[in-house]
Amino acid sequence: MNSDFFFTLQSGEQIPIIIETRHGVRNVTLRPKTMPKKEIHVTKPWSTSTKFVLNFVESKQKWIEKIFNSVPSKEHVKPGDTVEFFGRNVLLKHDENIRSNKYLNTDKTTLCIGGGADMFERRVRDFIKSELLEEIKIIIKTTPREYWPKHISLRDTTSRWGSCSSTGNMSFSWRLAFAPYEVMRYVVMHELSHTKHMDHSPEFWATVSQLYGFGVERAKRWLAKNGQSLHKYF
DSSP states (O other): OEEEEEEEOTTSOEEEEEEEEOTTOOSOEEEEEOSSSOEEEEEEOTTSOHHHHHHHHHHTHHHHHHHHHTOOOOBOOOTTOEEEETTEEEEEEEOTTOSSOEESSTTOOEEEEOSOGGGHHHHHHHHHHHHHHHHHHHHHTTSOGGGOOSEEEEEOOSSOSEEEOTTSEEEEEGGGGGSOHHHHHHHHHHHHHTTTOSSOOHHHHHHHHHHHOTTHHHHHHHHHHHGGGGGSBO
16 A cells, blocks of 8 residues: 555645555546545556556546535534434433433433543443444344344444445444434345345345335435535544
8 A cells, every 4th residue: 555645635635645556456446535534545456557546536636625525523522512313412411420321311312421521422422332233223123034134233434334244244334323213224224135135236226125115215315415414423
């Protein structure tokens, strides 16, 4: 890999260009990353020169600018803030005298975080991730057992909301917790459908629609339009 090159945004910010040469690839592939840090990853064949790659990146100026300009500024959370997750506006409170984190009311709109103040944000994040994992398991159990994965994990990905391996393991972006419930459910059904079709063929999309039901296209459009907003916090 080579990270000695940079792409300069119109704002003057310089974004590292990471170039990787691989055997077996025929085309140059460009992947701007916004999280956890801004980078432009490029994969190229051995026969393609670095000069060609850099010119190719420059030719995508408008597209690259659009991606990086759409990234929301990170917001830190603190006691007294209201954060929306799982479709609810949740008031965050802090009590260093309690050890466990818990909701203070039955409608789950007030969350109290325990422990030291220096760990507040991390414990909010961990609580949300734990809740999301349980919610995903509940959604999966609404489908026929033949679609159930062998293992589920959460990741902090930037370009994919979920993935399914040929061995039946699945991972999801924990930031789906900030999406509307039906959008989160769409991603789950999307990945479950890959247990039958490891592609995006018409048969795959038919399976997604079958599992999800009415409104699948609306959820898909919401994610395509608003996905970047799910990286607002942490």
